[in-house]
Amino acid sequence: MTTEPWKRSDLDWPVHEAVVAWETPFFEAGYDVVERPDGERANYYWLNPSNAVIVLAVTDDELVLVEQYRPRLRTHTIGLPAGGIEDNEEPAAAAHRELHEETGYRADELSHVESYVPSGWTRYVRHVFFATDLKPGTPAPDDGEVIETTTAPVDEVLDVVRSRDTVNGLALTPLLLAREEGLL
Known part of the structure; x- marks a missing residue:
């Protein structure tokens, strides 16, 4: 079965911080502060419901x-x-x-x-x-x-x-x- 790729540790683009901005009984919403290949950091937003x-x-x-x-x-x-x-x-x-x-x-x-x-x-x-x-x-x-x-x-x-x-x-x-x- 497919794994959860966001839980991998061998990331191509390093994650410097993971922020949960909002929680409900059904999901979390937040963003990762990610370093791009050019060295710039950016926020990448996500929703995290249950599988x-x-x-x-x-x-x-x-x-x-x-x-x-x-x-x-x-x-x-x-x-x-x-x-x-x-x-x-x-x-x-x-x-x-x-x-x-x-x-x-x-x-x-x-x-x-x-x-x-x-x-x-x-x-x-x-x-x-x-x-x-x-x-x-x-x-x-x-x-x-x-x-x-x-x-x-x-x-x-x-x-x-x-x-x-x-x-x-x-x-x-x-x-x-x-x-x-x-x-x-």
């Missing part, structure tokens, strides 16, 4: 999707079950938990597809999992989550996710990775 999982769950020939209103974007999105990894939780355990919380489904089979850093601004790793042999159940969303579970035919899911005015980019990379691996 996360996203789950491609297939039942029959359909992919399980979640639809929800995202207040930060001020719109409804359609995408994949996803969420943060809790302290001392393994990514696979978080994938099982998030799939169940958001959709009610439990997966008998769960495989790791890929892990990647999704943005140059954020310091977190997103772990993508593929879930099969699903058993339906009752969702148990976190407080404040209002999520509707739906499905789409596997061969149409990219079109479904891209059909909104606001494309849910969270889902696009995992969908393309799974397609590249021959899973979709």
